[in-house]
Amino acid sequence: xxxxxxxxxxxxxxxxxxxxxxxxxxxxxxxxxxxxxxxxxxxxxxxxxxxxxxxxxxxxxxxxxxxxxxxxxxxxxxxxxxxxxxxxxxxxxxxxxxxxxxxxxxxxxxxxxxxxxxxxxxxxxxxxxxxxx
Numbered sequence: 743x744x745x746x747x748x749x750x751x752x753x754x755x756x757x758x759x760x761x762x763x764x765x766x767x768x769x770x771x772x773x774x775x776x777x778x779x780x781x782x783x784x785x786x787x788x789x790x791x792x793x794x795x796x797x798x799x800x801x802x803x804x805x806x807x808x809x810x811x812x813x814x815x816x817x818x819x820x821x822x823x824x825x826x827x828x829x830x831x832x833x834x835x836x837x838x839x840x841x842x843x844x845x846x847x848x849x850x851x852x853x854x855x856x857x858x859x860x861x862x863x864x865x866x867x868x869x870x871x872x873x874x875x
Contacts, residue, residue: 743821743822743824744814744820745810745814745817745820746815747827748807748810748814748822748831749807749812749814751831753804753807754807756800756801756802756804757804759796759803760796760804764793775789791857792846795846799838799846
């Protein structure tokens with residue numbers, strides 16, 4: 743296994759992360775996102791924030807994969823122990839997925855709370871300006 747093979751594995755993993763962000767939404771999830779709710783649709787904003795996080799990880803994995811492929815083109819004679827390389831790619835993928843899923847929810851919640859706090863602040867300012875006029 744070469745750097746090129748490792749890069750291709752990372753690229754495939756990156757594409758899967760990007761695809762999971764949008765491609766596997768349930769009908770109930772899509773219905774919640776498309777609904778009209780009083781004041782705002784909190785599902786929609788949260789989903790956009792989570793999709794942005796998924797997109798960043800997917801792009802990072804693609805960039806790492808392409809970088810490994812570039813290294814592989816220039817250092818063709820360097821080869822990994824195949825079993826060790828496959829194990830490394832699988833372990834890195836699983837570690838990133840496990841860590842990222844927990845981190846994704848935490849970051850998504852924080853950013854969503856910050857997003858709605860900013861909306862409330864702007865609405866309060868607008869209502870104060872309207873009252874003062």
